[in-house]
Amino acid sequence: MTEGRRERADAVRNRHAILLATEELLALHRPEQISMEQVAAAAGVGKGTVFHRFGSRMGLMRALMVERALALREAVTTGPPPLGPGAPARDRLLAFLDAVVGVVARNKGLLAALGHAATTAHKPEEDPPGAHPVYQFWHGHITALISEECSDLDAEVLAHVLLGALQSDPILRLLEQEGGRRLADSLRTLAAALLDASATATEPRIGRHP
Template sequence: MAEGRRERADAARNRQAILRATEELLAQYRPEQVSMERVAAAAGVGKGTVFHRFGSRLGLMVALMQERAYALDEAVTNGPPPLGPGAPPEERLMAFLDAVAELVGRNKGLLAALGHAATASRPEWREQGAQAGQVEDCAQGSPDDHPVYRFWHGHTSTLIAERRPELDAELLAHILLGSLQSEPVLRLLERGESARLAASLRVMAAAMLAAPAPS
């Protein structure tokens, strides 16, 4: 029993070391330069350990984003307002966009890495999706398919729909969040200008919520 607990503790430490090494490498190198071999060396583990834990570069990048986004998801679901339940939808949306901008600003290169890994791993992603019974979701190989984006999009579109049910909330949420994956925005984040990004997202969201109803 003690040996099993020790193995689980070692596995947890390895996981955190791998994720931390990946984040540090993404802050120093372009996404295509962050290989599984380089991550393993930086984390002080064998390459096989990285593949065993995460399966692929795409799996590693998604796991890193999920790890960093978990606290935000918890705050949105169970935390105090305005980020959590209880505030008007427009206040919750502004607070959420601020939090997203801060999150991606702290994890420079991660969104770009997700996009690069998705493109590089497209056949592998389809195979993984087929095994999970999610062929249609994974077949496109788009960053939009990863679970963090789906949660963010679902929350954003829900808040827009609550405030303005006559609008196309699903598309508007994609427009807001899709900007996070653009090259100019990624370069902005690399320069540490996440506050500028947050302010611009607020302007876009406010304009959406205040726009005249479509005829």
């Protein structure tokens, strides 16, 4: 292996180790409680390596979220149903909500931290809430599935409502105390109720005049 290829392999290995260490720390602490020094020590690399690759703690958190979200995006676009193509929109929606909760539960507080950064680290017109590409993809996918299943619903707003629950302090505390199963079940119940209510409202009234 040439020196250049060895350096690239080392860089890939270090990146993986840093992101894995960050995720493991996030299982125990909120993002603001984690230092770059802690991440470096857990990953077995120098602090300078972490700063060089990610720039800041928020840069590291963003990179981790994007990494995990890309894996979910691949499952959505090319994976097997019900998360991937080939299942009814309703089943795909419920499976996707389960998967999103799984990502957030493994990285407690990360989505909220990204949302907070979007509203405080930049001017609103430069980086409005929800502008992060991870949120944009999640919101767009949920919107599309709701629209496909129930075209009469305001899918765009409902997608914000479903995702907004993941950024609240009570929900973050619930994830810290109990993990994601209870939240996933509740989101599924909420989404199913919305779809069922819409379907009932649009059913033809047999034997009755409009």
